[in-house]
Amino acid sequence: MPYARNQSSNDSPSSGPGEVPGVLLVCEHASNHIPEAFDGLGLSPADRISHAAWDPGALPVAQFMAQHLRAPLVAGTVSRLIYDCNRPPSAADAMPERSERIQVPGNRNLSASERQNRIKAYYLPFQAAVRTAIQTLGDPIIVTIHSFTPIYNGQKRTLDIGILHDSDSRLADAMLQSASAPTGLKVERNQPYGPSDGVTHTLKEHAITPGHLNVMLEIRNDLIETTNQQTDMAAILSKWIAQAVSTLSPTKVAQ
Numbered sequence: 613m614p615y616a617r618n619q620s621s622n623d624s625p626s627s628g629p630g631e632v633p634g635v636l637l638v639c640e641h642a643s644n645h646i647p648e649a650f651d652g653l654g655l656s657p658a659d660r661i662s663h664a665a666w667d668p669g670a671l672p673v674a675q676f677m678a679q680h681l682r683a684p685l686v687a688g689t690v691s692r693l694i695y696d697c698n699r700p701p702s703a704a705d706a707m708p709e710r711s712e713r714i715q716v717p718g719n720r721n722l723s724a725s726e727r728q729n730r731i732k733a734y735y736l737p738f739q740a741a742v743r744t745a746i747q748t749l750g751d752p753i754i755v756t757i758h759s760f761t762p763i764y765n766g767q768k769r770t771l772d773i774g775i776l777h778d779s780d781s782r783l784a785d786a787m788l789q790s791a792s793a794p795t796g797l798k799v800e801r802n803q804p805y806g807p808s809d810g811v812t813h814t815l816k817e818h819a820i821t822p823g824h825l826n827v828m829l830e831i832r833n834d835l836i837e838t839t840n841q842q843t844d845m846a847a848i849l850s851k852w853i854a855q856a857v858s859t860l861s862p863t864k865v866a867q
Contacts, residue, residue, distance in 0.1 A: 632854050635683035636745050636752040638814055639674040640698040640738070641667035641759075642687040653693055653718030664711035665691045667759040669836030674757040676846030681853065684748070686741050693719065695734040698756070698813050701727070705810070706735070712765060742818055753783065753857060754819045754826040758811075759833040760804055771804055772797040773849075774830035778812040780820055783827040786856035795848060804830065825860065827853075 644666035646652055652660060659665065671687055678685040688697050693716055699706040707730060709719045746752050762769055775791065777784035784801065791799040805811045812828060819826035829849060836842050 630680075630854070631682040632753070632850075632857050634749050634751060634753050635681045635853065635857075636742075636749055636754050637674050637678055637681075637683050637685040638742060638754065638756045639667070639670050639685065639687040639758075640696070640756065640814060641692045642671035642674070643689045644691045645689060646691050646694060650694060650718055653691075653716050655693075655714070655716065655718070659714050660691075662714065663759075663761040663833060664714045664716075665693050667692075667757075668833045669831070669842060670757050670759040670833075672839070672842040673759075673831065673836050673846050673849070676843050677755075677757070677850050677853075680846060680850035684745050686738070686745055688738060690734055695730045697735055697738040698758075698811060700813055700817075701731045701735060703810060703813075712761075739817070742814070746818060746824075752824055753853075754815065754824050755783075755853060756814050756826075756828045757831075758829065759831045759836060762832055762834045764804070769804055769832065770798060771800055772832050772835060773799045774801075774803045774805070774828075775799060776802050776806065776812065776828035776830060777826070778807045778815050778820055780815075780823075780826060782860060783825045783853075783856055786859050787827060787852050789859070790852040790855040797848075825857070 644661055674685055696706050707719050707722060709716055775784050775787050788801060815826045815828060836845050
């Protein structure tokens with residue numbers, strides 16, 4: 613199955629923020645699964661579990677956030693090296709031949725029909741799942757969850773969390789205000805990536821034009837390696853979202 617649409621747990625955490633009506637969580641790079649038909653894309657075992665193949669830690673954080681916020685979650689179930697569901701079919705890195713320093717032999721010289729088959733099998737169903745969730749919620753608050761590697765092209769990153777937006781910065785602005793409270797975390801706007809890097813496709817495709825509140829969250833993956841780290845980070849991010857939404861529209865947050 614090219615995607616998973618998981619409803620939030622009925623059991624909320626014992627502490628932390630409560631339900632924020634209308635939130636939709638999306639985790640495009642949740643899985644490093646490569647279907648057998650692709651023969652591992654010619655990658656080494658180490659490359660298949662590296663950050664090039666997925667966003668380590670992002671899915672459990674998103675799942676814990678779904679519990680905190682009682683929000684539905686749409687999560688990808690194949691590696692972004694098969695198809696990056698946060699990229700349009702026209703993007704060169706939708707099926708990349710190279711990711712950072714990792715070559716992807718199975719993506720070299722793909723024919724038009726091979727590319728189209730992947731679009732039909734993985735991208736279109738994922739987009740349909742997001743649209744269905746949006747229709748169910750009506751006027752959703754769309755939050756996408758990602759993680760990034762601490763070292764990229766040999767350069768160490770000191771950023772802890774990135775709060776990203778495209779042309780609509782309303783929710784990001786409000787979250788940055790919430791994130792200004794002392795947490796010990798280094799938080800920045802549109803880092804380590806931004807709209808010019810082509811990373812806001814989901815926001816542009818599903819939120820910008822209809823005017824839904826939206827934000828993309830990037831978490832350094834060494835901060836979310838363990839279950840305790842993942843639950844702590846989910847609680848922090850959920851609190852920031854709840855606080856931000858309450859400042860934008862008090863009626864959006866359950867009392």
